[in-house]
Amino acid sequence: MSNKINLTEEEIAARSPAYSYQDLLDQETNEVPEALRSDTATYLGSEDLDIERWTSRAFHELEVEKLWSKTWQMACRESQVSKPGDYFVYDIVNQSVLITRTEAGELKAHINSCLHRGRALKRGQGKNAKELRCPYHGFTWELSGEFRGMPCEWDFAHVKEENFSLPGLRVETWGGWVFVNFDQDCMPLEEYMGILPEHFQRWPAERRYVAMHVEKVINCNWKAAVEAFIESYHAIHTHPQLMPYQGIDNSQYDVWGDNVSRTITTYATINPSHEDQYSEQDSLDSMLGVEGEPEKDNVVEGRFSARHRFAELNYEAYSEMNGVDLKSFATEAEVMDSILYLLFPNFAPWAGYHTALTYRHRPNGDDHESCIMDIFLLNPFPEGTERPADAATVRLGANEPFAKAVDVMGEGLANIFDQDGANLPQVQRGMKASGKGTITLANYQEVRIRHFHKTLDKYLNA
Structure with missing residues (x-):
């Protein structure tokens, strides 16, 4: 089944009517790295995708034969x-x-x-x-x-x-x-990774240790789980607590070549479609209160004042963690924003100078209707000091919530992943029951999903 329709150039190029991420970068006082200035604005079509990609045993077996045997x-x-x-x-x-x-x-x-x-x-x-x-x-x-x-x-x-x-x-x-x-x-x-090594030269992942590793079984196809983390669009309804301090509507989405894509979502900014509901003080209070009751830290008046204030706090904390004065050269974006890449098929590292999450999703054994999600939290440490020991892995079964790992994840992070975890088994259930037989994607906000499947098809059709 196909959903081919004719679109105007304006419809293809449609973006959030709010300020763009690039507009926000224009306010930076330190030089913005070229990696963040890259804005691909890619359109990859509007056709529906067949449900069998996620539900069919035969499709899974084709992946075993042609995907997992050929990819890094x-x-x-x-x-x-x-x-x-x-x-x-x-x-x-x-x-x-x-x-x-x-x-x-x-x-x-x-x-x-x-x-x-x-x-x-x-x-x-x-x-x-x-x-x-x-x-x-x-x-x-x-x-x-x-x-x-x-x-x-x-x-x-x-x-x-x-x-x-x-x-x-x-x-x-x-x-x-x-x-x-x-x-x-x-x-x-290195060739397979495309632009990713060049972008990460500024944020060397080897200068980090594993501060947290949680491995959890989720009852959905591995691709459905990957897709939940390569778009921010779902956060508007799945994670409403983020609206005071994350710019979801105007996240930037980029794709390069076959194997690399990225989402950038701002922190300490009110989501544009919720700006009439929250003040800058609300934004800062919510950001500081992720793990419970917020510490009061007043912002000065003015747009994006919460962002500037939160950046000051992050400069201080992450300069100490990195052992270098970040405020002298790093942008506010690099010490707070979600800059999340994907290397096809399933390696998803965050970039920046702050603590960085990394995700991996893979089939749970030979079961095409469940997967294993790994969540790593990588912390930097000062050059010339001994690398801290990596944290032990915490393993959770399909029926165990992330909240069971709250001691290592923190309340805020565990809550977010449990919200995602509540969706994903129902995504699998709903796709199997679908009378439509296809899924429909947004042209821009879900372009990374379409890019992912175009690359997948190149392997399966080879």
């Missing part, structure tokens, strides 16, 4: 495999990848399966491994994947050491993250 996927942080003998297991659908740090300090990735009878060699993550020994029969490999031997070698004259290495994957790193790709002929990670 974030597997873990480098800090989890930083020393010789460290290992980490990354699972995607029915595949399992064993990432190791060899004695020579080299990063390796192999299929996590014994070549004898197929048992998984490792689970989870660990340290100080000297070898990869199968717990079932004792077949053993070096950390680099070369075969070392097995008990009763006399019974395996047909097994030749030089032909019994563990099958390897491509493995590369960026920003403190480890990426893997099953396709040995894939393009290098």
